Each structure stands twice: as C-alpha cells, then as structure tokens.
Amino acid sequence: MQEGTRIHKKLQKRMGSTYLAEVPLDITVPVTYDGVSLEITVEGRADGIFPAKDGSSMTIDEIKGIYRHVSRLKEPVLVHKAQAMCYGYIYAKKNKLKNIGIRMTYCHIPTEEVRIFEERISFRKIENWFLDLVQEYAKWAAWEIKWQEERNRTIRSLRFPFDYREGQQTLVKGVYQSILRKKRLYIEAPTGVGKTISTVFPAVKSIGEGITEKIFYLTAKTITRTVAQESFTLLAAQGMRLKFITLTAKEKICILDKPQCNPQACPRALGHFDRVNDAVYDLLTQEDSISRDMILSYAEKHNVCPFEMSLDVSTWCDAIIGDYNYAFDPTACLKRFFAQETENPYIFLIDEAHNLVDRAREMYSSTLIKEDFLKIKKIMTTHSRKIARSLERCNKELLELKRECEERKIYDSIEIEPFVMKALRLSSLLEEYLHSRTDSGDYTALPDITPGDPAALPLDNDSREDVLAFYFELRYFLSIYETLDEKYIIYGDYDPAGAFYLHLQCMDPSGNLDSYLKRGRCAVFFSATLLPVQYYRDQLAGREDDYAIYAPSPFSSSNRLLMIARDVSTKYTRRTPAEYQRISDYILRFIQAKTGNYLIFFPSYRMLEDIRSYIESSSYCQECVNVYVQETSMSETEREEFLSHFEDTPTKTTIGLCVMGGIFGEGIDLKDSRLIGAVIAGTGLPMVCTQNELFRNYFDEKKGTGFNYAYQYPGMNKVLQAAGRVIRTDSDRGAILLLDERFLQNSYQSLFPREWFPYDVVTADSMGKYLSDFWDR
Structure with a gap:
C-alpha cells in the first residue's frame, strides 16, 4: 500500500499544472426496483482529471501500481476500468460533457515502467452503462430491504421454544443485557443447561429489534457447529425467518x-x-x-x-457459523467484515471458549526455521540470483542467533532486528518474483530475463508450492513482529533433528483478541468448563466491568456417582510397574460393577500403552470386554467407527482407551446407555516442555501464578471435559472415577464445578460397595 501511494504521488507530480489530482466525486441516483424506491449514492476520489490536448473535453486518469510487469498487459483490467468509468460518468454528468476520456495508467512498481490504455466514450454510452450498473445494485438493495422487513417481523413474534430449565432464563437475560450494554459475558454452564439455544435466542431477538445486524457463532469443532445449526433450525420451526450459513474450510x-x-x-x-x-x-x-x-x-x-x-x-446472511479463525485469525479472518478497526453491530457467540486460549496463542505466534532458508535458496539459485543472495544474508543472521543458543535462548527485539531488516527485503523480492511470474508464462518476454537464461524457465509445481508456502510464512512472521509487545517473548530452540527455530511466541492473547472483539458490539464466551472463570476472563480479553454467570446443572445429583481414589498417583516419579498394576486394578474393578460402555482417559499415549497391557492381559478383560484404542491422527471415518462400538443397551462390556484433551475427550455425545462411566487417570497436566516452561516463567513473573496458568488450569479443563462425557441428558446415569490422590488437594478441589459435590473417597477394595449401591438404586 505504501509503494502504491508513492507511485501515485510520483506520477501525479509529473503531469503538469493542468492535471488535477485526488478529485472527490459523488452522485446520488434515484431508482425503483421491484416496487422499492431508493437512492443510491456513488462516491470516490479520482486519481486525476486533465483536459484533452485540444481542450475539447476532459479525461479521467486511474493509476494502478502493480508488481506484474506492464509488458504483459494486453488490455486494462476490467474492474479497474469500471472504476474509472464511474468517475467519468459522474464528472461528465455534472459538467454536461458530450464525451469523456477514460485513461488507465499502470506502473510496474519495481522498475516504475508505465503503460497507458486510453479511450474516449460518448456521454450516452457511458450513461447507459452506469445506469445499468446502478440497476444491478438496486436489485440487491431492494431484495435486502424486503428481506430485513420480513425477517424482523418474524423475529419480533418469536418465543423461547422450551419451558425454561433451572438457570436457563438467567442465561437468556444475561446475554440480552450484555448485548444492550455492549459487554463481554463469560458463562460457565454444565452440560444440559442448553447453552447454545440460550445464547442464540437473545442474539436473534436483538437483530429483530434493530440493535444488531449479524451473529457470528464461532467454535473450534465441527460437532458444535452442528449443534448451532440445530438451534437456528429449531427457531425457524417456530416461525423465524433468518438466513444462516455454516462455513467450511477451503x-x-x-x-x-x-x-x-x-x-x-x-x-x-x-x-x-x-x-x-x-x-x-x-x-x-x-x-x-x-x-x-x-x-x-x-x-x-x-x-x-x-x-x-x-x-x-x-x-448477505444474518448469522455465520464457523471456526474461530474466521473472526480472530490475522490471516484467515473475513476481511469483508473485519478489515476496518471500527465497532460494528455484530455479536460474537464463542462456543467451547476454553479452547480459544490455546488457539489464540497459536494464531498470534509465528515461527521460522533456519533450514528452510537454505532449502529455498537451493531452489532459487537458478531462477533469481538476487533472491538467492537475499536468502543467504538472512541465513547468516540466523546462524549468528543460532551460535548464541545452546538449548534455548530468549532474545530481545533489538537482537533479532538485523535479521528482520534482511527478511523484509527478502519478502519484497519474493513478492515481486511471485507476482511477475506465473506457472506457464513466457518469462523471456520480461526485461530482466534473456533467452536461454535458466531463470526463463518456470518453477515446477512442487518448487513453486514450496516457495509460495515459505513466502507466506515469512510474511506472517514479519506481520507478527510488527505487533510485538510485552505479551510476547522471542526465543530460539532446536527440534529433535537439530534444526534451529526462531519463535515469536504470544504468551497472553488478550490484547490481540481485544482488537478483534472491539470490531463487534458484544461477545459471549461459554463452555461447560470455564473454571476458574477469572483465568479465562484474563486470557480472553475480559474487562473489569464485564459479566460472568455460573449456571447450575439441571440434572439430579443422584444420577451421578463421583469417586476419588486416595491411594494412587500418576506423577512422573510414581510411574512404576507397581503403580500401573494398581491403576489397572481400579479400572477393572470399576467396569466389572455393571455391564456397559466405558471410556478410560490417560494423560498421554505413552501411559495409555503402558497400562493397556495390564488391562488386556487380565482374564476378565480377555473373556468379557471389548477393548478399543484411540490412535494418533485418526480420520473422521476412523473416529466414527470407534464411536460406533458404543451401542445402546450392550450385552457385553465395551471400553475405549483414550487420551485426555484428544478427539474423544470433548465434543462427543454418547447418550443414555451408550456411555455409563468414565475413569480419568491423572490430573491432565500438560507435558513439561520448552513452551510450557516459558509460559510458567512468564506468568510467575507477571502474576505469580505460573504453575496454575501453564499446567494446572489447562490440565483440569481436560479432566472436566472428559468427565462431562458421562451425563449428557436428564435420563443419563453414570459413574466417574478420578484416579489421582492430588484431586483431594484444595488447589484442585477449588476448580471442581459445584455439581461435583459431594463426592466419595475410595480405595480399590471399598469402591465396589459404592458402585453396587449406585447401580442398585
């Protein structure tokens, strides 16, 4: 954009004293379409207006700075020409001209070479073209006016589709008040409360009242998008007219x-x-x-x-259902809605909001790999010596950073500035190269290429894909660098193969999220596991005067049995064969109490495999149990096949061995007898690694809560999600066993939801009595 502005100003200065630059133009046209009368205003700023040499008329000049070489243009780009023609009509109309000149001035930004396309059009011809264009816009405007009248009429008479459950009316009121007062609302609501309909309904009502215009229902998982669709469909069945779309990744x-x-x-x-x-x-x-x-x-x-x-x-839709990145990701957000940093009458409904913390940190972070620079240099050596040299300069700067880094090193922005400056130059060169060369273009026609030069040959498809991917990664790194503040750290480390990585790591995403949330009127964050709410408010851009609601569970506590084992641990220091035998003994006794379907959750695949052998080798398991195991990187078909084994009213016990925080740890709905129990082995603490230790150190320094923020809160969220698979409806009954003595500590129990009290403390021997009493009831 800066280069384009520079080119515009430079060309405008060359044009002489009769050339008028940056001329504002506007016109309002009355039009009737499909029985709707309206006015359409067209306005803009012409790059230049100047008289013809003979002084008989005027010419509109539209300047475009481009990276594609002008020698390859056969005619002006039609949408560019249309812009100039709009200005031409407005000027000719207001000045009563019989004809108007339309000139397109294209300038190749790297070389400043210019190519001009020019023609003169009669007023009658350009007026007919312009009025046809206005009719096309009128068609859409008339449709939208009629649609909004119909939509709002049906919404105003809309009523909540159910009798309110306990706590549900509080949610509906809380959401509507948050919309009215432009607040952000954080909702912890257990399964069964009806979070989706309780947030969608008041959001829809606000559209009908003219308070808002658009709902963005955002989530991390496909299954929750389906639930949102069902809620909108349910309201449609009550007479609501609303256009809603579910976006799917390209x-x-x-x-x-x-x-x-x-x-x-x-x-x-x-x-x-x-x-x-x-x-x-x-x-x-x-x-x-x-x-x-x-x-x-x-x-x-x-x-x-x-x-x-x-x-x-x-x-044109009133509600958009899709992934978080459509609203919050700098590279993937919908620019048509969020390009301007201004408040819009939008509502953000953010489902499974606990997932957004990690997703946001990922969105606002970037990493470059030193070895990639050498890989791209090898490709580009025969195609652009200039780019190859620039890649080598960047590689040398990364080599200097690497020499300072033994295992891990934190840098300040000044230390990486020399690399960033060279990377900026490389990004410009790559952009110019990728714009000026196509997959099948004749490169020898370009002024910097001579016949027979290897650079005249196009990149093969694989190489072009590699260069393009590298360019996007580099450009994203540089864009993140521009946003660095005290909520980031810069560090270098190595992968297991010895490759050097340079990270711009977002530690606290609240500032970045806030900049996107300000582009809407209201945001509602909701989840069944948003504890402790202060942690999520802190990380998800909560402000001092924003609201939080805790909705009580609508299910009877008698339908759930929660037990904590007091003599077992999954701590690293306790992971011995004897401890694994004790854990497997608990699991086997738990599933023997009643024939049915169970999920067993472990903190890692490693521990799953270690204990799996103990379970499968037992005589009871071999004779009476079907065992299915979660694998890494399962496809959608494989996931569906795994869940299909959990049938209603089974005659033989089925267990699934899974990993906490994985694909079966949240978002699955096994109702009634398809799941009657879950065992959760461990507190779900993330593995100790470079990134988590950096989070721990950062939040120790900032808040004195490093262990909580880096390990305990994310771990307990996995536990709560896993346990939440058991009770999905008011007719469900099920048992939950927590296998780790740390669950008896105050720091963990303070994170228990209200419905987890009271619970029972058990041993392997005493557990059977609790289970038999529960199932007998």
Whole structure:
C-alpha cells in the first residue's frame, strides 16, 4: 500500500499544472426496483482529471501500481476500468460533457515502467452503462430491504421454544443485557443447561429489534457447529425467518483433491466472477438454512467455486457459523467484515471458549526455521540470483542467533532486528518474483530475463508450492513482529533433528483478541468448563466491568456417582510397574460393577500403552470386554467407527482407551446407555516442555501464578471435559472415577464445578460397595 501511494504521488507530480489530482466525486441516483424506491449514492476520489490536448473535453486518469510487469498487459483490467468509468460518468454528468476520456495508467512498481490504455466514450454510452450498473445494485438493495422487513417481523413474534430449565432464563437475560450494554459475558454452564439455544435466542431477538445486524457463532469443532445449526433450525420451526450459513474450510469443500485456484487447474476458475453473482442471488432467494451440501449443489449448478461462493453468500446472511479463525485469525479472518478497526453491530457467540486460549496463542505466534532458508535458496539459485543472495544474508543472521543458543535462548527485539531488516527485503523480492511470474508464462518476454537464461524457465509445481508456502510464512512472521509487545517473548530452540527455530511466541492473547472483539458490539464466551472463570476472563480479553454467570446443572445429583481414589498417583516419579498394576486394578474393578460402555482417559499415549497391557492381559478383560484404542491422527471415518462400538443397551462390556484433551475427550455425545462411566487417570497436566516452561516463567513473573496458568488450569479443563462425557441428558446415569490422590488437594478441589459435590473417597477394595449401591438404586 505504501509503494502504491508513492507511485501515485510520483506520477501525479509529473503531469503538469493542468492535471488535477485526488478529485472527490459523488452522485446520488434515484431508482425503483421491484416496487422499492431508493437512492443510491456513488462516491470516490479520482486519481486525476486533465483536459484533452485540444481542450475539447476532459479525461479521467486511474493509476494502478502493480508488481506484474506492464509488458504483459494486453488490455486494462476490467474492474479497474469500471472504476474509472464511474468517475467519468459522474464528472461528465455534472459538467454536461458530450464525451469523456477514460485513461488507465499502470506502473510496474519495481522498475516504475508505465503503460497507458486510453479511450474516449460518448456521454450516452457511458450513461447507459452506469445506469445499468446502478440497476444491478438496486436489485440487491431492494431484495435486502424486503428481506430485513420480513425477517424482523418474524423475529419480533418469536418465543423461547422450551419451558425454561433451572438457570436457563438467567442465561437468556444475561446475554440480552450484555448485548444492550455492549459487554463481554463469560458463562460457565454444565452440560444440559442448553447453552447454545440460550445464547442464540437473545442474539436473534436483538437483530429483530434493530440493535444488531449479524451473529457470528464461532467454535473450534465441527460437532458444535452442528449443534448451532440445530438451534437456528429449531427457531425457524417456530416461525423465524433468518438466513444462516455454516462455513467450511477451503480444503474440505474444494472440488479438487488439492485446492489450485487458477484456470489451468480448476474448471470453475475461468469465468467464476462472471457467474457468481447469479449463483449467490439464486441461493439467497430460495434458501434460509445454508449448509455445506447446499453450497456444493448451487455451486455445481452455476459452475462456480463453492468456497468463494460461500464467502460471498455470508455477506448477505444474518448469522455465520464457523471456526474461530474466521473472526480472530490475522490471516484467515473475513476481511469483508473485519478489515476496518471500527465497532460494528455484530455479536460474537464463542462456543467451547476454553479452547480459544490455546488457539489464540497459536494464531498470534509465528515461527521460522533456519533450514528452510537454505532449502529455498537451493531452489532459487537458478531462477533469481538476487533472491538467492537475499536468502543467504538472512541465513547468516540466523546462524549468528543460532551460535548464541545452546538449548534455548530468549532474545530481545533489538537482537533479532538485523535479521528482520534482511527478511523484509527478502519478502519484497519474493513478492515481486511471485507476482511477475506465473506457472506457464513466457518469462523471456520480461526485461530482466534473456533467452536461454535458466531463470526463463518456470518453477515446477512442487518448487513453486514450496516457495509460495515459505513466502507466506515469512510474511506472517514479519506481520507478527510488527505487533510485538510485552505479551510476547522471542526465543530460539532446536527440534529433535537439530534444526534451529526462531519463535515469536504470544504468551497472553488478550490484547490481540481485544482488537478483534472491539470490531463487534458484544461477545459471549461459554463452555461447560470455564473454571476458574477469572483465568479465562484474563486470557480472553475480559474487562473489569464485564459479566460472568455460573449456571447450575439441571440434572439430579443422584444420577451421578463421583469417586476419588486416595491411594494412587500418576506423577512422573510414581510411574512404576507397581503403580500401573494398581491403576489397572481400579479400572477393572470399576467396569466389572455393571455391564456397559466405558471410556478410560490417560494423560498421554505413552501411559495409555503402558497400562493397556495390564488391562488386556487380565482374564476378565480377555473373556468379557471389548477393548478399543484411540490412535494418533485418526480420520473422521476412523473416529466414527470407534464411536460406533458404543451401542445402546450392550450385552457385553465395551471400553475405549483414550487420551485426555484428544478427539474423544470433548465434543462427543454418547447418550443414555451408550456411555455409563468414565475413569480419568491423572490430573491432565500438560507435558513439561520448552513452551510450557516459558509460559510458567512468564506468568510467575507477571502474576505469580505460573504453575496454575501453564499446567494446572489447562490440565483440569481436560479432566472436566472428559468427565462431562458421562451425563449428557436428564435420563443419563453414570459413574466417574478420578484416579489421582492430588484431586483431594484444595488447589484442585477449588476448580471442581459445584455439581461435583459431594463426592466419595475410595480405595480399590471399598469402591465396589459404592458402585453396587449406585447401580442398585
């Protein structure tokens, strides 16, 4: 943008005294479409206006600074020309001209070489074109006006679809008051309260009252997006008209095996923009609930890209359901909504909000690997000696940082500044290179390439993918560097193979999240495990006057048995064969009490495998139990197959050996007899590693709570999530066994939800009596 501004000013100064630069223009046009009368205002700023040489008329000049070499332009880009034509019509109309000149001035930013396209258009022709254009906008404006009237009418008469459960009405009121008062609300609400409908309903009502315009329902997992869809569908069944869409990642919705957004690879890319408006209008006028399958269907009908179409559709939708990154990720957020750092009438509903802490730290951090610079240098040596030299300079700076780092070293920003300056230069060179060369272009036509030069050959597909990925990583690193503050640390370390990594690590994401949350009116964070709430408020951009609500569980405490083993531990110092035998003994006695389905959670795959052999070697397990084990990197099909073994009313006991914090630790819904018990071995503490120790040291220094922030709170969240799999409905009954004596310490019990009291302290011998009494009841 800075380079473009420089080029504009430089060219404008060359044009002489009769050249008027940066001329503001506007016009308001009355129009009627589909029975709706409205006015459309078109306004902008022309780069330049100057008289023709004979003085007979005027010319509009539109300047574009580009990285693509101007020698490869055959004609002006049509959308650029359309911009100039709008200015041309406005100026000709106001000055009663018979014709107007339209000039496109393209400047190649690196070389400042200029190419001009110019034509003169009669007023009648440009007026017809402009009024046709206004009619296209009127079509959408008229539709939107009518839609909003219909939507708001149905919402105003909408009522909550259920009788309120205990605590539910408090949630609904709390959300609505937070919207009215522009607050952020933090809700800890156990399973069964109905968090989703209790947040969606008041958010929808606020749209009907004209307080807000758009709902962003954000979550980390696919299954919770489905729950959100169901809530909107439920309200639609009550008579609500609302357009809501679920966004799907490009990789999952692309028609190709691997996204390649160019006409050579994708049959829908060529002419996509000519067809997509009709596709979007067709879908919006026919459907309210817009799912992935629906997007695919309409995209196929109109031969357009389903992912880009879904983004265009979202512009017109009232509610958007999707991943956190659509609102908070600097590289993936929806620029059409969040490009401007101003408050908008949006509501953020953030489900499973406990997941956002780690996700946000990840979003706002960046890492570069020294060895990648050498890999890209090897590719670029025969294609651009200038870029190869720049890569080598960056590598030398990283080598200096590496020499100072034995195992791990924290740097200050001044120490890495020499590297950053060279990386900025490299980023500019790579950007210029990638813009000016295409997969199949004739590079010998470029002024810096001579026939026979190896650089005239295009990069092969794999090499181009590698260079492009490296460029994006470098650019992201530099953008994060620009945001560094006291909530970051810079450090270097090594991977097991000895590669040197340079990290910009976000330690506290609250500041970054706050900058995005300010672009909405209200944010509601909710989860079944948002304890301690002060920790999550602190990390998720809570302010002193923001609200927090704890909703009581609607389920009877008699439906749950919670036991804590007092003589077993999963501490590293206690992980011996004897302790593993004791843990497996607890597990076997627990599942023998009643035939049914159980999940057993361990703190790591290593411990799972260590204890698995003890369980599977027991005679009871071999004769009476089906054992299924969570594997690393399971596909969706494999996950579904794993869960399919947990059937209703089983005649044989089934156990699943799982890892806390994994894919089966949260977000799964095994209701009624599909799951009747869970054993949680350990307090879920994250592994001791470089990053967690850095978190511990950072929060020790900032708050004196390093162990809590780095280990205890994230660990207990995994425990609470795992235990939450057992009781999902008011008809569920189940037992939970916590296997670690540390659960009896005050520091852990202070993190227990209210519904975990009272609990029973047991040994392997005494546990059987508690279980038999519970199941007999």
